[in-house]
Amino acid sequence: MPGEYASQFTPIMYMLGMGFLAGVPALILSKILAPRKSYNPVKFLPMECGQMPVGEGRSHFMMQYYAYILMFVVFDVMSIFLYAWGTSLLSIPKSATLPMIGFLGIMFAAMGYALYLSGKKGIW
Amino acid sequence: MVTVPKKFGFGSFVSSILWLVFWIVVIVTLVGLPLIFIILFYVPLPYIGDEVLTPYLFFSMMVDPTRTIPIIKFLIHTDIFRVMVFPGFGYAAIIAAVTIFVERKFLAKMQLRVGPYYVGRWEGILQLMADGLKLISKEIIVPSGADKLLFWLAPVLFVATAAAVTALIPVAPGGWVVADIDVGLIAVFAILGFFPLIALLFSWASNSKYPFIGGLRALHQMVAFEIPFILSALSVVLVAGTLNLTEIVESQYLYWFIIIAPISAFVFYISSLAELERIPFDLPEAESEIVAGWITETSGMLYGLIQLGTYLKLYALAALFVILFLGGWTGPQIFPEEIIPGYTGEKIYNHIVINGIFWFTLKTFGMIILFLLPRGISPRIRIDILLHTGWYKLIVLCFINIFAVLTLIYGGIIPTGGILQ
Incomplete structure (x- = not known):
């Protein structure tokens, strides 16, 4: 139900x-x-180590991490799929592990290539 | 001659007490008695054993302490007791409080300091209470331009989410868990995924630069360590064949899973440290770089709530390590079968449950100490090394252990068909 x-x-x-x-x-x-205590405009300013804050609080921020984020989206889902396989491992035939190893091999190759490229391009 | 003013005279004292009695009688007759009648008429009385709990039975049980045992038994098997007191919030909050005190003393001893010393007679034992009073009586400053709703809501959400994680932790045999669900392990991962989002929301809401950088760092850290964290539990699931945390503990009655999955346990420990934002990986709160990271703008009780949430999370992750790798509540039976020999009445003492709670708490506390330890001995890691560790090393280590476990299963060394069968 x-x-x-x-x-x-x-x-x-x-x-x-x-x-x-x-x-x-x-x-x-x-x-x-x-x-x-009574209102004091300096008290409610954002913390900037005692200086008057300069510029906007919520500014644009360079976040050069997109390659890893894309990989995260793929491999996080992969790891959850592995759980579906892991719980039923003992009730499926042994030959069913071979395609799983193949799947892991493909994912590993893709991950290695992605990490190699992101290392080569110098993203972090 | 000394004249006593009239309002301090004995007569006025008696009359004030009489007035008090008068008002109590009036309020009880006008409000209390109707309330009791309404409750008696409209609320169904609970069954104790096979008889209805009438007020007469209740009072006759109160006279003899051994007769209250059915009431207590009835109460401790309700959902509300589980949520509020034992495996739920009360137990977790007590462990969190003890952890805060132990952390301060333990780190002080490691660094040859004395730590809290003055509050309370012995070793500053009341320091925590003093800190709580201090935090609750401090003014909460909301920075100008902050998103008011999110700024107030995020710390409460942080505590509530941490409490929701502890709901999934089984503490003792016989169903001593708040939420016993089939996909417990996945649910833990799902709820833990909310924490970086709360950090990011709070850092955005506080309209300041340091919190913003801290929140983004929390997100980076989550992205780098989520996959090893999830994969390190997979080798346990391969052997246990289930995702239910209670069944995972029950399948370790022969041996602990740390014996066959030591590398996974190591990876789980490292990525738990990253998940908890504790010292080698405390980049989101790096106090020497970005003031206090994403909690820079918190003050007073908002900070207190975030601390409470952090320590509840620490308890939850230490308990999860114990459940997955250290056999949960399994341990030698050290409690006797009955405390009062020859007593043959209604019993509330269950030696198996007490034993389970004892071993579980002991192991969890050991793990908490292990989580606290790096703070005394390790410097902060650089952010690119952190990401490199997460992506290049820990994932590979996880897969090494997974393949080792697969080899053990298919080599027939671990019995197929599950340990449980």
């Missing part, structure tokens, strides 16, 4: 709610107890 299967996960939701139950009252209590 799909509903029954989903109801296995409700205790996780209870724990999530428990986290909120612990966090929100702590913040409210802190809001009640904490002193509120």
